[in-house]
Amino acid sequence: MKQHKSKVVSYNKWGYIFLAPFAITYIIFSLIPLITTVYNSFFENYRSGLTQIGPNFVGLGNFATLLSNGDLAMYFSNTMIMWVMGFIPQILLSLLLGAWFSDPQLRLKCAGFFKSVIYLPNLIMASAFAMLFFTLFSDTGPINSILISLGIGQFKFMTHVWSVRALVAFMNLLMWFGNTTILLMAGMLGIDTALFEAAQVDGATSTQVFFKITLPLLRPILIYVMITSLVGGLQMFDVPQILTNGSGDPMRSSMTLIMYLNKHLFSKNYGLAGALSVLLFFITGILSLIVFKVTNTKVE
């Protein structure tokens, strides 16, 4: 490859060249689908029995249909409830474990083993994991067999609102806390050890060090973790879908937004699927902005 003589200009054009594969792929497979999804949301387009209705332009009709029945609000709150139930214990546990693993005083033995173990569930296929939990917690499954032998008696996990939600949240927690711990720990290890030594010389306890030094310096990574987890939470699909076989039962209390979208996609109701996608797009956008505002980050 020959080099040009006029340095600054010729180098910087490489920025565009290196950017091109990403940009082209993004435009074809994400931007164009986004635009056609929005376009679809303005048309009535579904099957009623064997007859195809539409596509007919209905303006905001699909949005009116979606918002006028209570399903959307219910599925949104289901999704957020299950996310919060998983995320709060996850972030607390991850901060605690991250602090322990990165504490030079504590010198935990087998730290490598424990880190490997807590990351393991993240690699497990979510659908297989949900299928496993469904089998383990089924009415005649091993968990109930253990409960009965302990004298507690059978508990029908799949028929109670909060036990299904708790199972979903618990699976999300198990699958993601190891990942979060490793990210936070990497951030904690990146902090200049001189700061810790100085604090120690000044007689700070490990609690003070954690809240006054570690946490503030971790903020960029905490923001990253929270945003990615929130987006992941809104995308919640595999676990409740497999666990409840797509029904979101009992009484659709574990039906998430994406499960709702999936229903419309499979029944080929493209109008409502489009409108729901557009709403999800805005919900994601607004929630991301709130996270940015609350944590008062400066995106460079």
Place this chain on the structure above:
Amino acid sequence: MKEKKEKGLSIGTRRVIAYITLIVITFFCLFWFYVLFINATRSHAELAKGFTPFPSNKLVKNWVGVIHGTLPLVNGLINSAVVATLSGLLGIYFSTMTAYALHAYDFKGRKAIFTYILMIMMIPSQVTALGFYQLVLNMKLENSFIPLIIPSIAAPVTFYYMKQYMESNLPLSLVEAARIDGSGEFNTYNKVVLPLMKPALAVQMIFAFVGSWNNYFIPALILHEDKKKTLPILIAQLRSADFLKFDMGQVYVMIAFSILPVIVVYIFLSRFIVGGVAAGGVKG
């Protein structure tokens, strides 16, 4: 909160608390898989009698039953491996290249592009699934792996991670030095930048691989032929079949089969993964 209680506690006490907590957590991480592998060795009749913590000897019998069953599991494993490997490799190579473009070159619109990618990072792929599905139909790529592999070239999360990593681990003076030595820009990226990014590349390869391996939503929309289905779709089919009519020993073997390859690979790579993240990491 827990930290508050420990205020002033001796190192020894804190260590004991840490170990007990870690052992409890380890139990909660591994228990499910232990039960899975134990139950995979038991027959339907034995499983019906209730749970015991000891394995039986019906593993091979269950396995043979699965192989002769209706779900093409071996095929699914190969399909999943192909899709996840290729999309992982394409994703880390090109998204790192994108991060490098924004890190090393000062071109017009650089800041705007960075902000734009940060914004799209938060948009779930499911939001564009409808348009994506219609695009795939128009391109006649239904039942093809291409729509599952090629789009991972644009992986905003990988991009962001790499950009952060470069900021603390890739001094531009190295790039300058390579230029002085007469290295072309493309060559510099492949021979100088990529080797320096190895820990981050490994970590992101694993995340990308896992993401694709786990992916159920999009493949389920696109792959309908039995021969083309990936493992998550087959697992979902298992769930939607009349579950109680199944031989439970075989059900456990099928679940074990779809997660065992990953566990085996992980046993060898785990230190490297965790070490790679800890060594390179996102620096605060």
